[in-house]
Amino acid sequence: xxxxxxxxxxxxxxxxxxxxxxxxxxxxxxxxxxxxxxxxxxxxxxxxxxxxxxxxxxxxxxxxxxxxxxxxxxxxxxxxxxxxxxxxxxxxxxxxxxxxxxxxxxxxxxxxxxxxxxxxxxxxxxxxxxxxxxxxxxxxxxxxxxxxxxxxxxxxxxxxxxxxxxxxxxxxxxxxxxxxxxxxxxxxxxxxxxxxxxxxxxxxxxxxxxxxxxxxxxxxxxxxxxxxxxxxxxxxxxxxxxxxxxxxxxxxxxxxxxxxxxxxxxxxxxxxx
Numbered sequence: 001x002x003x004x005x006x007x008x009x010x011x012x013x014x015x016x017x018x019x020x021x022x023x024x025x026x027x028x029x030x031x032x033x034x035x036x037x038x039x040x041x042x043x044x045x046x047x048x049x050x051x052x053x054x055x056x057x058x059x060x061x062x063x064x065x066x067x068x069x070x071x072x073x074x075x076x077x078x079x080x081x082x083x084x085x086x087x088x089x090x091x092x093x094x095x096x097x098x099x100x101x102x103x104x105x106x107x108x109x110x111x112x113x114x115x116x117x118x119x120x121x122x123x124x125x126x127x128x129x130x131x132x133x134x135x136x137x138x139x140x141x142x143x144x145x146x147x148x149x150x151x152x153x154x155x156x157x158x159x160x161x162x163x164x165x166x167x168x169x170x171x172x173x174x175x176x177x178x179x180x181x182x183x184x185x186x187x188x189x190x191x192x193x194x195x196x197x198x199x200x201x202x203x204x205x206x207x208x209x210x211x212x213x214x215x216x217x218x219x220x221x222x223x224x225x226x227x228x229x230x231x232x233x234x235x236x237x238x239x240x241x242x243x244x245x246x247x248x249x250x251x252x253x254x255x256x257x258x259x260x261x262x263x264x265x266x267x268x269x270x271x272x273x
Contacts, residue, residue: 004113006052006055006056007110009052010053010056010106010110011106012106013045013046013048014082014102014103014105014106015103015106016045017042017046018099018102018103018106020038021042021099022099042098043089046086046102049082050079050083053079053105056109056112057072057079060075061076066130068133069112071112071115073137073260074108074111075108075109075111075112076137077140077144078105078108078109078141078144079105080138080140081145081148082102084142084185085097092173092177093173100152101145101148128199131199132196132199135192135196135199136192136196136200138192139192139193139195140260142185142188142192143185143186143193143253144253145185146185146186146189147249147250147253149178149182150182150245150250151246151250152178153178153179153246156175156178157175157242157243179245182249183232183245186228186231190225190229193225197221197222197225216258216259217259217260218259219259220255220256220258220259221255221256221259221260224252224253224255224256224259227248227252228248228252230248231248231249231252234248
């Protein structure tokens with residue numbers, strides 16, 4: 001059994017910041033100095049959580065070979081998502097998004113401690129192959145961030161039109177700023193997803209000596225690529241925005257979840273491969 005204390009520390013840090021945000025959302029502080037100090041404290045706590053979480057992932061994945069099982073993968077993607085949020089928040093003040101990002105990160109950061117399955121990847125000594133894996137995970141984390149950001153935009157849209165919503169969040173940036181950031185993230189993620197698909201085809205031919213298989217993982221990934229390509233084209237050609245952009249973003253993310261997480265869950269957890 002692994003030492004659970006560091007895992008619980010990470011989960012506690014993420015949840016403590018999220019809970020404190022919800023507390024402030026219900027009773028907003030009018031003192032600007034107090035709010036600023038709270039934001040600085042939240043940022044420092046998230047940074048500490050990221051450091052410990054990253055160290056735990058390094059120990060879990062690289063201690064022997066390159067072990068990237070289902071739970072390590074999900075934890076790593078959420079770690080990267082929180083990192084993207086933390087870096088982006090330095091310039092855009094997206095602290096409302098921590099209500100969406102941090103709770104799932106807290107939960108999934110614990111999984112590798114309790115589920116210690118092994119899934120050692122072949123060609124772990126091939127640096128190009130490892131780069132392919134990390135590019136894919138960064139792409140998935142960017143799209144995870146984009147999906148959570150799209151949900152935040154949907155809430156902001158409803159609040160702007162004074163529609164009832166189950167979630168009340170303060171401190172929304174202007175919708176134009178949120179929309180611009182959404183498409184930046186989708187654009188970066190789309191480039192990395194394109195590299196992932198292209199390099200996946202190359203590795204299948206050059207290393208594994210077999211053509212790329214058109215299984216459900218490949219089909220869902222390509223379908224997601226087409227959705228994001230259409231969304232970016234619609235944005236720059238026709239000015240797509242608002243709910244249309246949100247729906248396309250979430251649809252593409254759902255296909256990525258089915259492609260990557262769904263396939264790993266079935267193959268490693270249900271089938272034990």
